[in-house]
Amino acid sequence: MDFIPFEWPAEWTDPAALDLLQGTPVNCLLLEDRSKLAALAERGEKQGLKIFTRNSPPAGVHIIKGVWPGIRMSREQNTASSGPTGAPWVDSNGWALQLARVQAPGKSLWVTAEPAKDQIVRPDTHVLAVADAASHGGAWAVYLAGDLRKGVAARDSKALDVWKRMLDAIRFFEQRKEWAAYEPHGILGVVSDFSGGNEFMSTEILNLTARQNQPYQILLKSKLTDASLKGLEAVIYPDDEPPSEQLRKRLLAFAEAGGLLIVSPKWGDVTGEPAGGDPHPRFKVVKHGKGRIALATEFDDPFVVSCDARIVMSHRHDLVRFWNAGSIVAYYTLAPGGKRAVVHMINYAARPGRDLISCRIAGPWRSARFWALEKAGPVAVETVRERNALEVHLPAIPVYGAVDLVA
Amino acid sequence: MKPNLSRREWIAAAAGACLARPFESRASNAPGGIVSVAKCKSYGPELLPTLERMFDQIGGLGKLVKGKTVAIKINMTGSPTYRLGYKPLGDTHYTSPQVIGATVHLMGKAGAKCIRLLESPWNTADPLEEVMLQANWEPAVLASAAPRVEFENTNYLGPRAKTYSRFPVPKGGHMFREYVLNHSYEDCDVFVSLAKMKDHATAGITLSMKNCFGCTPCTIYGDGSPVDEPSPTPRGGRGPFHSGNRQPARIAPPENDPKSPREGGYRVPRVVADLVAARPIHLAIVEGVESMAAGEGPWNRGVHPVSPGVIVVGTNPVATDAVSMAVMGYDPMADRGTPPFETCDNTLRLAEELGAGTRDLNRIEVVGTPIQEALFSYAELRRKRNLAARRG
Numbered sequence: 118m119d120f121i122p123f124e125w126p127a128e129w130t131d132p133a134a135l136d137l138l139q140g141t142p143v144n145c146l147l148l149e150d151r152s153k154l155a156a157l158a159e160r161g162e163k164q165g166l167k168i169f170t171r172n173s174p175p176a177g178v179h180i181i182k183g184v185w186p187g188i189r190m191s192r193e194q195n196t197a198s199s200g201p202t203g204a205p206w207v208d209s210n211g212w213a214l215q216l217a218r219v220q221a222p223g224k225s226l227w228v229t230a231e232p233a234k235d236q237i238v239r240p241d242t243h244v245l246a247v248a249d250a251a252s253h254g255g256a257w258a259v260y261l262a263g264d265l266r267k268g269v270a271a272r273d274s275k276a277l278d279v280w281k282r283m284l285d286a287i288r289f290f291e292q293r294k295e296w297a298a299y300e301p302h303g304i305l306g307v308v309s310d311f312s313g314g315n316e317f318m319s320t321e322i323l324n325l326t327a328r329q330n331q332p333y334q335i336l337l338k339s340k341l342t343d344a345s346l347k348g349l350e351a352v353i354y355p356d357d358e359p360p361s362e363q364l365r366k367r368l369l370a371f372a373e374a375g376g377l378l379i380v381s382p383k384w385g386d387v388t389g390e391p392a393g394g395d396p397h398p399r400f401k402v403v404k405h406g407k408g409r410i411a412l413a414t415e416f417d418d419p420f421v422v423s424c425d426a427r428i429v430m431s432h433r434h435d436l437v438r439f440w441n442a443g444s445i446v447a448y449y450t451l452a453p454g455g456k457r458a459v460v461h462m463i464n465y466a467a468r469p470g471r472d473l474i475s476c477r478i479a480g481p482w483r484s485a486r487f488w489a490l491e492k493a494g495p496v497a498v499e500t501v502r503e504r505n506a507l508e509v510h511l512p513a514i515p516v517y518g519a520v521d522l523v524a
Numbered sequence: 525m526k527p528n529l530s531r532r533e534w535i536a537a538a539a540g541a542c543l544a545r546p547f548e549s550r551a552s553n554a555p556g557g558i559v560s561v562a563k564c565k566s567y568g569p570e571l572l573p574t575l576e577r578m579f580d581q582i583g584g585l586g587k588l589v590k591g592k593t594v595a596i597k598i599n600m601t602g603s604p605t606y607r608l609g610y611k612p613l614g615d616t617h618y619t620s621p622q623v624i625g626a627t628v629h630l631m632g633k634a635g636a637k638c639i640r641l642l643e644s645p646w647n648t649a650d651p652l653e654e655v656m657l658q659a660n661w662e663p664a665v666l667a668s669a670a671p672r673v674e675f676e677n678t679n680y681l682g683p684r685a686k687t688y689s690r691f692p693v694p695k696g697g698h699m700f701r702e703y704v705l706n707h708s709y710e711d712c713d714v715f716v717s718l719a720k721m722k723d724h725a726t727a728g729i730t731l732s733m734k735n736c737f738g739c740t741p742c743t744i745y746g747d748g749s750p751v752d753e754p755s756p757t758p759r760g761g762r763g764p765f766h767s768g769n770r771q772p773a774r775i776a777p778p779e780n781d782p783k784s785p786r787e788g789g790y791r792v793p794r795v796v797a798d799l800v801a802a803r804p805i806h807l808a809i810v811e812g813v814e815s816m817a818a819g820e821g822p823w824n825r826g827v828h829p830v831s832p833g834v835i836v837v838g839t840n841p842v843a844t845d846a847v848s849m850a851v852m853g854y855d856p857m858a859d860r861g862t863p864p865f866e867t868c869d870n871t872l873r874l875a876e877e878l879g880a881g882t883r884d885l886n887r888i889e890v891v892g893t894p895i896q897e898a899l900f901s902y903a904e905l906r907r908k909r910n911l912a913a914r915r916g
Contacts, residue, residue: 395651395683398756428650432657440607472822473609477660499610510610
């Protein structure tokens with residue numbers, strides 16, 4: 118059974134509050150303390166709900182303690198805080214879900230997140246939280262923040278509108294469960310153990326690489342095989358220790374065969390003829406067989422590393438290229454067999470931008486449809502065929518949309 | 525260019541020649557030359573022969589570029605990820621890549637030794653080719669349009685240079701006595717401004733001269749440049765030129781008059797005129813095959829795509845811009861307070877004062893399509909916008 122979890126507010130002690138869940142896709146409650154809500158739990162079970170406590174989720178579920186998704190707002194000015202680029206700082210659980218998918222294969226992935234105490238929470242970020250998790254193959258344990266919780270309890274019409282849209286978003290993904298089986302598509306691999314002293318840099322590279330709309334594949338050092346490198350144009354080895362001899366050999370073979378290997382200073386020096394093009398201020402780039410090795414000379418800031426990696430690799434290999442996308446982050450997935458794809462587009466601003474969005478999606482695609490949370494059926498979109506890519510002209514994306522592609 | 529002078533000597537000589545006379549007399553005697561106008565309705569097959577014919581009409585490319593290193597300043601204003609609607613950037617506010625490719629090809633055919641495409645893209649020290657790719661251009665196509673084509677991001681020192689180049693302005697300049705630029709503006713025999721025909725929110729119009737505003741590196745002149753040394757990478761835009769809120773990094777001289785107006789409509793046209801006088805343009809190309817009106821980029825309020833279907837080419841930037849203005853339905857002799865200079869000074873007049881050329885249409889030989897036949901009235905569009913604005 119697929120659970121749709123809801124973190125039941127502790128102060129909603131009246132079992133009658135369960136009426137809110139009648140006819141909704143929510144089928145599972147997470148309680149803080151069952152003993153304090155015994156009557157409610159009993160009624161819930163009679164209503165067909167599964168009841169769990171936060172500390173003992175059902176077997177087969179892997180919980181990610183995530184972040185409240187969205188653009189980080191500054192309380193002082195009620196404006197977006199800036200990230201390292203000067204662009205708004207985006208909080209997303211996408212990278213953590215992708216990582217969990219690799220680290221805990223076969224498990225159902227739940228994201229639990231609540232806003233920080235002083236965080237400004239716009240109601241629409243509840244819809245965003247659903248889309249952020251579900252698009253990456255997980256489920257957000259519904260959590261009603263602050264004012265929305267009070268508003269829903271009081272049956273305030275504005276709050277109930279957000280509640281309804283949030284439930285509609287859950288239904289949207291429930292109706293497209295096959296998408297969750299699609300595999301992430303990326304031509305950049307990130308190889309690490311993503312733990313210990315390597316955790317911060319490696320996971321931040323995932324987070325910030327995604328923020329640049331650079332899709333990637335996560336490769337665990339311990340499970341890396343030659344097959345895992347197939348189809349990749351480049352691999353980053355960000356770890357703060359030299360690779361094992363076997364791993365080094367495998368990654369060098371990848372470069373030898375024509376790939377780009379981007380390595381942290383801990384890899385050790387690299388020798389060879391300088392690769393063509395202008396010298397890079399933070400990389401020593403040498404030819405290696407048919408490929409290249411880029412040795413970082415500075416490797417402190419994961420944002421700089423992820424930006425640099427994209428340039429060393431070149432925008433020529435962009436799988437997703439947006440115009441006027443604002444804070445939209447794409448997640449590119451391929452159906453088994455590779456004849457279909459879905460590019461999820463999550464707008465972390467949770468409000469539509471003022472400019473029309475277009476997106477170039479690399480691949481053998483001949484047609485595209487657009488799915489919006491707000492529409493029951495697909496939306497026709499204008500496309501422009503390019504060599505090995507399809508440019509799609511998109512409608513406004515208030516929170517989430519998906520481009521469904523056919524080869 | 526006299527072959528026995530070095531590039532540095534030539535630039536200094538050009539500046540010195542201007543210094544020798546006062547503003548007014550130079551204005552009246554400033555060069556006009558020949559300006560070619562042509563209709564060109566699309567970036568399709570008609571583009572290359574049209575450009576070739578135009579270059580022939582102004583004396584031929586061979587005389588200008590054979591055996592020379594040519595630097596072409598293109599216009600890629602704003603972020604490459606910001607479009608006007610769904611339109612490709614080259615159809616609205618960037619110089620069209622097709623026009624760039626055709627120009628490069630013709631220069632190669634005319635015997636140019638090396639052709640270097642220059643631009644200072646928004647807020648980055650990434651290679652220019654990478655910025656082009658983000659704009660959905662294929663730089664490999666441009667690189668293969670002639671035997672030796674190079675690209676340089678001029679918004680910083682550059683990947684190989686050791687020092688910036690200095691460009692003194694004739695007569696001490698309107699705003700600055702000297703500009704400090706990427707070496708590529710000095711390391712060339714022929715300098716070309718390949719611009720888009722557009723309105724401009726601050727300067728009224730942006731044509732071959734205003735295109736050169738983007739020659740300035742934001743590592744020195746930008747919002748985020750340090751007080752002392754230039755920053756290694758550019759941060760932000762050229763706000764200080766607009767507002768005068770700060771002086772450039774100390775590698776460059778401060779503005780001549782710290783009490784001058786802190787107003788973009790005063791400052792930007794003067795900076796542009798200075799730059800054109802300091803770094804003379806040998807070939808000005810203004811392409812308006814497809815473009816936009818009401819501003820220079822999608823960030824301006826009320827902008828919309830237009831299809832003027834016209835190209836203007838000349839060896840003098842002031843004259844070329846004057847003819848371009850006339851093609852746009854504007855009066856190049858207009859001064860502050862009249863369209864398109866409602867809130868700014870006329871860059872052409874300021875450049876004329878520095879001896880960079882004439883804006884007097886009576887002194888310019890226009891060849892090819894007569895102006896009236898090529899007319900695409902930005903002025904009329906502007907009049908309607910202004911009228912609508914007054915009606916609220």
